[in-house]
Amino acid sequence: MGFALVQDTPSRSDRISLSDTLLAAAQNVQAVLAGRSLSDSLAATAAPLRASAQAVSFHAMRRLGTATALREILVPRKPASALLDALLKVALALLDTAVAAAGPDTVGTPGREVPVYAPHTVVDQAVRAANGQKKLRPFKGLVNGVLRRYLRERPVILAQAMRDPVAQYNHPGWWVEHLQQAYPSQWRELLAAADRPGPMALRVNTRRARADQVLDAFRAAGIQADSPMPDAIVLAEPRPVRALPGFEQGWWSVQDLSAQLAGRLLPVADGMRVLDACAAPGGKTAHLLERADIRLTALDADAERLARVGENLDRLGLRHAGVELVRADAADPGSWWDGEPFDAILADVPCTASGVVRRHPDIRWLRRETDVAHTAALQRRIVDALWKTLKPGGHLLYATCSIFPEEGERQAQVFVGRHADAVRLKAPGQILPLPGRGGDGFFYALFAKKG
Numbered sequence: 392m393g394f395a396l397v398q399d400t401p402s403r404s405d406r407i408s409l410s411d412t413l414l415a416a417a418q419n420v421q422a423v424l425a426g427r428s429l430s431d432s433l434a435a436t437a438a439p440l441r442a443s444a445q446a447v448s449f450h451a452m453r454r455l456g457t458a459t460a461l462r463e464i465l466v467p468r469k470p471a472s473a474l475l476d477a478l479l480k481v482a483l484a485l486l487d488t489a490v491a492a493a494g495p496d497t498v499g500t501p502g503r504e505v506p507v508y509a510p511h512t513v514v515d516q517a518v519r520a521a522n523g524q525k526k527l528r529p530f531k532g533l534v535n536g537v538l539r540r541y542l543r544e545r546p547v548i549l550a551q552a553m554r555d556p557v558a559q560y561n562h563p564g565w566w567v568e569h570l571q572q573a574y575p576s577q578w579r580e581l582l583a584a585a586d587r588p589g590p591m592a593l594r595v596n597t598r599r600a601r602a603d604q605v606l607d608a609f610r611a612a613g614i615q616a617d618s619p620m621p622d623a624i625v626l627a628e629p630r631p632v633r634a635l636p637g638f639e640q641g642w643w644s645v646q647d648l649s650a651q652l653a654g655r656l657l658p659v660a661d662g663m664r665v666l667d668a669c670a671a672p673g674g675k676t677a678h679l680l681e682r683a684d685i686r687l688t689a690l691d692a693d694a695e696r697l698a699r700v701g702e703n704l705d706r707l708g709l710r711h712a713g714v715e716l717v718r719a720d721a722a723d724p725g726s727w728w729d730g731e732p733f734d735a736i737l738a739d740v741p742c743t744a745s746g747v748v749r750r751h752p753d754i755r756w757l758r759r760e761t762d763v764a765h766t767a768a769l770q771r772r773i774v775d776a777l778w779k780t781l782k783p784g785g786h787l788l789y790a791t792c793s794i795f796p797e798e799g800e801r802q803a804q805v806f807v808g809r810h811a812d813a814v815r816l817k818a819p820g821q822i823l824p825l826p827g828r829g830g831d832g833f834f835y836a837l838f839a840k841k842g
Contacts, residue, residue, distance in 0.1 A: 407443050409512065410519035413485075415444035417478035417520070420451050424477065429753035446506045447481060452752035453561060453586045454484035460558035461487070464548055465537045475521070475530050482517035482538055489513050490545060514538045561586060565760040566745075573796050577823065581794065584824050585748040585755070589831060591629040593643040594651050594674070595622040596707050597681050600642035608636035619829060623651055641707040646674045647747075649822050649830030650792070653737060654678025656818055656835055657788040659685055663734040668721040668777055671696030673703040675739055675790075680709040688715045690727065722772045724780055732782035740770045742791040742798045746824060746832020767797045771805075778810060783842020786816075791834045794823060799834030812841040 415436050422432035429448060436444050451458065458480040463469075465483075470476045489510045508516075517538060521531040541548060552558045560567050560582045570578035595602045602618045609616045614635065615627035624643065632638055632645060653675045659665055661684045667676045670689035680687060691697040697718050704710040719727035721738075743762050744754050774789060781787055789806070791798045799821050807813050818837040822830060 407440055408519070409508065409516040410523060411440060412443040412447055413478065413481055413517055414520040414524060415440045416447035416451060416481045417474060419444060419448040420455070420481055421473050421477035423452065423753045423756060424473070426757065428757065429751070443506075447485065449588070449752055450488070450506055451481045451484045452756065454487070455480065455756060456555075456557040456559070456561035457487065457552060458484040460552035460555045461541065461548060462537075464551055465541060466533070470530070472526060472530070474524070475527055475534075478517065478520060478527065479534065479537060482513060482534070483541065486510060486513045486517075486538055486541060487545075487549070490542065510542055514542070562755050563758075563760075566755055566758070569760075569763070569795055573794075574823070577825070580825055581823065584826055585752070587749060587826070588629075589647065589747075589749045589824070590829060591626045592646060592648050592651070592829070593624040593626070593635075594646040594654075594678060595624065595643050596641055596677070596709075597622055599640065599708060600637060605637055605642055608642075612636050620648065620651075623648055625829065639706075644674055644677055644703065644707065646678075647750075647831045649746075649824075649833040650674060651678065652819060652822075652833070652835060653739065653788065653790050654682060656837055657735050657737050658786050659683045659735050661685070664688075664731065666690065666733045666736045666777070666780065668736065668738050668773065669740055670716075671700050673700035675737060676700055677703060677707050677709055679737065680704070680714065681707075684713070686713040686715075688717060688733075690717050690719050690721050692718065692720050694718050722769070722776045724776050728780050732785070733780055734782060734785050736777050736781050736785070736787045737790065738774050738777055738787055739790040740773050742766050742770065742793040743795060744792050745798075746792040746794045746822075746834075749824060750831065763795055763797050766793075767802065770798060770802055774802075774806060775809065778813070778840070781840050783812075783840050785840050785842075787838045787840070788818070789834075789836040789838065792831060793834060794821065794832040796821075799836075803834075803836035806836075806838070814839045814841060 419429060419432045423429050433441060433445055461483045462479045489508050492507045518531050518535045521527040521534045556567060557564055562582055570581055574581060595605055602622055602624060605624060606616060606618060616624050618624050637643055659679055659682055663685045665679060665685045665687045667679060667687060667689045669691060670676045671691040671693060676689045689700055697716055701710060701716055717727050743758050743766055748754050778787060789803060793799060807815055816837040816839055818835045822833045824832040
């Protein structure tokens with residue numbers, strides 16, 4: 392993440408102490424371990440702390456396997472306090488990085504992917520974090536002793552921890568096994584890539600701007616960026632969206648490079664009736680509306696997320712009489728379909744999101760092995776239901792942000808087997824989030840309906 396953290400220097404009231412950041416990050420990690428998404432937990436974090444807490448929380452999530460193994464070695468009995476357990480894991484993740492970087496010279500460097508502090512600073516601030524919380528205050532000596540012991544005995548303790556595959560790869564064991572089976576020559580690369588934050592990519596709203604116009608505005612503001620493909624811009628360093636030129640004017644949307652392919656792959660033209668099933672938060676919805684003057688129905692089962700679709704369309708100037716937002720279950724057309732068939736359907740179906748782990752590092756710890764089969768079954772129900780609403784000669788684009796074959800290629804193969812009137816057309820298939828490729832993990836399959 393591109394967040395610069397500030398050490399505990401109270402000379403300026405607008406600075407956030409690392410002890411406050413560690414405590415906030417521990418609360419977020421505790422929430423994830425209890426089954427809550429990191430995004431939801433961060434939204435409840437105090438605004439002044441949110442950026443720094445996000446940086447440390449993301450790092451802790453990416454190193455949680457190692458941090459958990461270290462805590463279990465150093466404190467064999469699980470702490471009675473879940474918050475204490477989380478604080479130890481956050482501090483150990485940060486401390487191990489600090490020692491590995493060997494670098495007070497890299498402390499708090501803006502724009503680094505990983506927050507780095509001098510080892511003694513991490514220990515001191517973790518103890519302060521415990522002392523500042525009533526329920527943790529009795530354990531500040533434990534925090535101090537555990538972290539100092541790790542500094543003294545790191546080589547031996549770390550080597551012991553690395554015997555555990557979960558600590559070594561920082562992914563659940565079942566996840567590692569899935570990738571080993573699916574990608575025997577690439578699984579290590581995929582696991583390593585998941586621990587490096589993805590670039591910040593934008594899609595230019597061609598109704599309001601051009602890529603060269605946006606790039607000129609960025610350069611004038613001292614922001615480094617380039618355009619790796621038409622209407623796409625990638626920033627050299629992540630920035631707050633509202634700090635970028637053109638946000639209020641609706642010049643662009645934040646959207647990963649792989650996700651931007653959806654709007655290009657689905658054939659749409661002026662006058663078509665188009666369905667975007669499972670539309671929230673609306674990035675692909677907007678892209679379809681940027682491409683052609685269509686009558687578009689955007690479905691989502693979550694009212695709050697559907698409202699975000701409307702907000703995004705309003706900012707981009709794309710909401711008009713031909714756009715209909717419908718709260719409904721895509722797998723139950725009887726509750727929302729009026730019987731008029733669609734010319735084109737985007738089925739960006741729910742999935743494990745295994746392809747976007749580098750942006751959402753908590754996903755790997757929230758998912759369970761049984762989720763893969765569960766989402767695959769849900770995907771089949773949705774696409775089978777949507778196929779009935781597509782007119783002969785129309786197109787359906789199946790999309791997931793997953794790298795598990797059960798949610799991608801296997802689904803495409805069995806779909807053609809279930810529907811004799813389906814013809815599979817050329818599409819990228821599985822996109823892997825490997826270093827140097829830029830985009831997240833996605834799968835795309837395009838089908839035409841015989842007519």
